[in-house]
Amino acid sequence: MKSARWSIPLAIFVVLMAFLYIGLYRDPREVPSPLIDKPAPAFALSQLHDPERKLTNADLKGKVWLLNVWASWCASCRDEHPLLMQLAAANAVPIYGLDYKDKPDAGRAWLAQNGNPYTASAVDLDGRVGIDYGVYGVPETFVIDKQGIVRYKQIGPLTLDSLQRKIMPLIKDLQK
Amino acid sequence: MSRLLGRAFGLLFALAFAANATKMDAPAEGNALELRMKKLETELRCLVCQNQTLADSNAELASDLRREVRSLAEAGKSDDEIKEYLVARYGDFVLYNPPVKATTLLLWAGPFVLLGGGAVLWWMILRRRGRASSGPVPATDPDVELRARALLERAEPPPAG
Numbered sequence: 001m002k003s004a005r006w007s008i009p010l011a012i013f014v015v016l017m018a019f020l021y022i023g024l025y026r027d028p029r030e031v032p033s034p035l036i037d038k039p040a041p042a043f044a045l046s047q048l049h050d051p052e053r054k055l056t057n058a059d060l061k062g063k064v065w066l067l068n069v070w071a072s073w074c075a076s077c078r079d080e081h082p083l084l085m086q087l088a089a090a091n092a093v094p095i096y097g098l099d100y101k102d103k104p105d106a107g108r109a110w111l112a113q114n115g116n117p118y119t120a121s122a123v124d125l126d127g128r129v130g131i132d133y134g135v136y137g138v139p140e141t142f143v144i145d146k147q148g149i150v151r152y153k154q155i156g157p158l159t160l161d162s163l164q165r166k167i168m169p170l171i172k173d174l175q176k
Numbered sequence: 177m178s179r180l181l182g183r184a185f186g187l188l189f190a191l192a193f194a195a196n197a198t199k200m201d202a203p204a205e206g207n208a209l210e211l212r213m214k215k216l217e218t219e220l221r222c223l224v225c226q227n228q229t230l231a232d233s234n235a236e237l238a239s240d241l242r243r244e245v246r247s248l249a250e251a252g253k254s255d256d257e258i259k260e261y262l263v264a265r266y267g268d269f270v271l272y273n274p275p276v277k278a279t280t281l282l283l284w285a286g287p288f289v290l291l292g293g294g295a296v297l298w299w300m301i302l303r304r305r306g307r308a309s310s311g312p313v314p315a316t317d318p319d320v321e322l323r324a325r326a327l328l329e330r331a332e333p334p335p336a337g
Contacts, residue, residue: 034267127240134265136223136237
């Protein structure tokens with residue numbers, strides 16, 4: 001009974017410390033998306049470089065693709081852009097862009113200046129498709145499989161680490 | 177000095193209000209709808225500034241979502257349907273009151289479990305203390321009692337504390 005006097009507070013302390021320690025390494029801004037393992041929301045939007053033509057997610061059935069949400073006004077899109085360029089150069093996976101709440105002119109100018117890694121970009125002028133995809137922090141990147149199911153969502157800029165450890169292995173796996 | 181400060185603050189407030197006024201959303205027709213919007217917007221979270229409701233937030237996404245909520249309401253959707261619409265896109269996190277389910281059970285039950293645990297602990301300590309101090313005085317043999325009385329009579333009043 002004597003040992004209970006200090007062992008119970010000690011146990012509570014250890015549990016609390018464990019929770020706080022795990023909490024240190026979690027990003028509160030990363031909200032798990034309810035879209036994972038669900039069909040990607042349908043869209044049909046004008047293409048940035050060819051406004052007469054539409055880009056729809058139905059066209060992309062049958063291949064694994066990345067949907068990268070970006071905008072010319074988005075500062076951290078600049079950070080991830082070199083990675084997207086490399087990914088496009090390696091031809092590993094088709095990357096489609098969603099130009100989110102952006103002026104098409106500004107979007108085109110931004111790509112002309114920084115390089116265009118996208119097979120095509122769709123223009124989401126009023127952000128409605130963004131809402132359907134649960135976008136709240138541009139840039140965001142979705143991995144969508146051959147059946148059109150969302151498999152992964154990266155909130156915030158892509159990093160070399162997230163590409164190498166999560167996204168590329170997942171894409172290889174899905175492409176089989 | 178203080179008058180100057182007061183004026184400066186007055187000006188600041190006026191500016192703040194003016195800035196807000198331009199950011200207001202277009203008023204909806206009908207007071208009932210307006211009240212419903214206000215209530216819904218205070219129950220939904222802005223995902224950009226996570227500790228603000230949709231009603232409080234000035235973020236662009238919040239105003240987009242307010243617009244979305246409004247158009248859904250005007251299309252005759254119920255409050256629950258509107259919430260479902262947002263949860264399907266952003267997850268339970270958009271609700272300020274998370275729903276009770278397996279993953280949120282600890283969140284909902286936690287405070288009551290702690291309260292109950294504390295009450296049980298309190299009761300146990302009280303019981304143990306009660307047993308130690310006010311239990312029936314054990315009968316001693318007359319010899320010991322006499323000696324104890326003698327000791328008590330000789331003793332000084334106990335020091336305070």
